Structure formats: structure tokens, C-alpha cells
Amino acid sequence: MPTSTHRIVLWGDVDLIRNAELQGLVREFQDSGSKSVSVFMGEVTFVDSVGLAFLVELRGVAQSRGGQVQVVDAPEPALRLLRLVDVAGQFVLTRTDSSDLAYS
DSSP states (O other): OOOSOEEEEEEEEESGGGHHHHHHHHHHHHHHOOSOEEEEEEEEEEEOHHHHHHHHHHHHHHHHTTOOEEEESOOHHHHHHHHHTTOGGGSEEEOGGGTTSBOO
């Protein structure tokens, strides 16, 4: 099984319209065999429940492999959504300008 971290870069609106694409990204992560995944969200403008479900699904795959999901540069509205549904603590939240420090 590969030890490298799988990488996903998101941009724009992460919502229902992109559901099929997001499911494809989950399958790519599953097929990669990687334990962990980094999701780069610096260019994301909007996240709804579909985007949240995508992150939670990635977390399930990573956890089943003993890995984790790192969410990088999530915009504040996405962070609020993660906090609102009380799952923010289940992700490693980082920023590229200080990638070793989690933010909340």
C-alpha cells in the first residue's frame, strides 16, 4: 500500500452541482491506496452539505486505513460549517502560510 498522501485540489463552489465529480474524487482516493489525503481549499468560494458530506466520506476512507484528512486553507464559511455540525476536530486543519499549526 502506498505511503504517500493523496492530494485533492478544489476550487469554486463545492455543492450539489459537483456531486458526481466529488464522488469521482472519493473513488480516486480509494483506488490510490494512500492512507491519508490532503484537500486544498484555498480557491473554494462556497461549500454546502454536499461538500461537507464529501469531506466526511474522505474521512471514513482515511480512518479505515489508519490515515487522516488534512484540510488546507479552508475558507472561513467552510470552517464554520465544520464547526456547526461538530466535525471540525475530525480533520487536520492547516494553512499553507503556517502549515504546521492547526487553526480553529
